[in-house]
Amino acid sequence: MHVCLTPTGDIAQTGPTLQKLRPKIGLVGLNFLDLFEVYRPRLLRSMVELLAVEGSKLHLRFRDPPHTTLKGVLVPDGLGGAVVNLSFGISVVDAVRDYDLSGSDFAATDLTIEMLYLVEAKSAAMEASRTLNKRLQGARIAAEEQAFTDTLTGLKNRRATDHILERLARRGRDFALMHLDLDFFKEVNDSLGHAAGDYVLQQVARILVGETRKDDTAARVGGDEFLMIFVGLSDRQRLSNMAERIIARLERSMPYEGQWCQISGSIGITLSNGRRDAVLANFMHEADQALYVAKRGGRAQHRFYDATMAQTAEGNAPGTG
Known part of the structure; x- marks a missing residue:
């Protein structure tokens, strides 16, 4: 999830996962600010302004739908261009669902993998809790029914x-x-x-x-x-x-x-x-x-x-x- 930018702000290279988010268009050659809207910090409209906030956290989203939000950090490459490292942040669960992503779409050292594991574990725990609650509810209903039933005839008591x-x-x-x-x-x-x-x-x-x-x-x-x-x-x-x-x-x-x-x-x-x-x-x-x-x-x-x-x-x- 990265992009390499030229001194004019055009995309020279992208990571495979980022390209997967827009499979129908080629990202190389597009201007970074035409593809993304940077809404924090505000008023970033040129490569010069992007380079001025190097090292700061960028909040951005795709300009075309779906407007997936991303987090990023820009690092100059020393030649007038820059590398922007991107991640989904807390929207990773929605992104995985919307784009059918898997573990192979993330670097092994990406903390996103850890977050996905936690989400999966939470979902499994919640499902187990729902199953247990249904069983407990069923047992409670059965116990109440038994308490109100004559065992010999099956009638109420x-x-x-x-x-x-x-x-x-x-x-x-x-x-x-x-x-x-x-x-x-x-x-x-x-x-x-x-x-x-x-x-x-x-x-x-x-x-x-x-x-x-x-x-x-x-x-x-x-x-x-x-x-x-x-x-x-x-x-x-x-x-x-x-x-x-x-x-x-x-x-x-x-x-x-x-x-x-x-x-x-x-x-x-x-x-x-x-x-x-x-x-x-x-x-x-x-x-x-x-x-x-x-x-x-x-x-x-x-x-x-x-x-x-x-x-x-x-x-x-x-x-x-």
Whole structure:
């Protein structure tokens, strides 16, 4: 990256890398100040003025695009001409990209090579950091998902439902909360074993997933207790039809290793009804009370919460099995 200048300021010789920056024109014979604009020091318009700043750092750029900036130092050759040694300075990274330069375009002693190595090392380190961050983020998401998931059924767990209900209540979103408790599940465990019970729970989970939409939630919150959260749904008839459909599907015998598992389900339902300041526990308590009434009424049925249930179910909780 050098040019040899004649006493008139014309280019007599150039280094191969400088010529590579302007491959379509021959640089030899051009006037140095016609090719470059020297913007520091200012007002250098002749060879005489260039020679007057010998040894000083020159800041210059190509007059034609791309206007790559360069740094240079001029040294007189003793014959009226001069040699100008050029470098890219901090713009070396852009120059390497723009002109497709490689290590062979620089002298082995040029500190530019060291800078390129540092840039490459920095890029590699940043890429490794991005990769590590993605892995850590993936691990964090997986851990959070696991913390909110029931491992047996793949449904959400109670921790997840608490979080979802708190968020919905805080945002004032309407929702319906459906509490399902399995009937006769204890008999399955006692007669066929816990493996059969686990199988039944997994089948129940499949049924509930089939009844929920993308933004809804199905969760297992106890041994044989499940919750469903239906966002934006307050149509009692639609919810009633859904509950009846779930109960009907639960009553179908489930085959397990040549035997039949027979259960049913009772459901309690409560609606948020636009309540903005309700405590989370109140929704859960209302669904529990409605479930208790459904259980007491003969099981395999559903009930909607109403205020009259508060006294009827006071101090009671739905039984399991």
